[in-house]
Amino acid sequence: DVKVTQSSRYLVKRTGEKVFLECVQDMDHENMFWYRQDPGLGLRLIYFSYDVKMKEKGDIPEGYSVSREKKERFSLILESASTNQTSMYLCASSPRTSAGNEQFFGPGTRLTVL
Amino acid sequence: AQKVTQAQTEISVVEKEDVTLDCVYETRDTTYYLFWYKQPPSGELVFLIRRNSFDEQNEISGRYSWNFQKSTSSFNFTITASQVVDSAVYFCALSGRPGAQKLVFGQGTRLTINP
Secondary structure, eight states: OOEEEESSSSSEOOTOOOOEEEEEESSSOOOEEEEEEETTTTEEEEESSSSTTEEEEOOOOOOEEEEEETTTTTEEEOOOOOOOOGGGEEEEEEEOOSSSOOOOOOOOOEEEEE | EEEEEEOOOOOEEETTEEEOOEEEEEEOOSOOOEEEEEOOOOOOOOOEEEETTTOOOOEETTEEEEEGGGGEEEEEEEESOOOOOOOOOOOOEEESTTTOOOOOEOEEEEEEEEE
16 A cells, blocks of 8 residues: 655644654655645645655745655755744655656645744 | 636535536646545545546546536536535646646635535
């Protein structure tokens, strides 16, 4: 059974803290993605990675950075958390092929920044 | 630029009713893929269907059916004889050109099936 796991389901942090969200997939997928989900806005892409040590900005990268040191792991970093980063964060992965591939999602991390 | 619009923010029906979720997309790519995902209360998005732009055949899977119309840039999703377990947020998504891996999601439609 394919699986994408995220380190926490719920997280509460204080303004200014450095926050790490971890995502691990066991499907040997090349592509990994970080989204945030907000009511009325759907899913918005923060960053994605096509390969180890590769990263590209998505639609809303400001205030975030990422790290992909191993193929199976993709980390999202909030350097200095702010209240407007309170949201649901979803990680996904997909194989790299020529066709449009569905992405496999983790259960999400609901982050609250106080 | 690519865009997906799900104009229905919330829908509430009584069990056993049929319900259609609308999805309208914009893209300049001639080859593209359309998706539907379901997000139950547990939070994890579940893939339902993928359609490529060259295949306009409608698809039926049990109580679920999808109507793809390039002429109106729509990819609508119908649930027949809805059940309480169908309650979820449903997302339509688009990826363009072969090899492009990013998905653009619509805003989502929250569907509530009342017993």
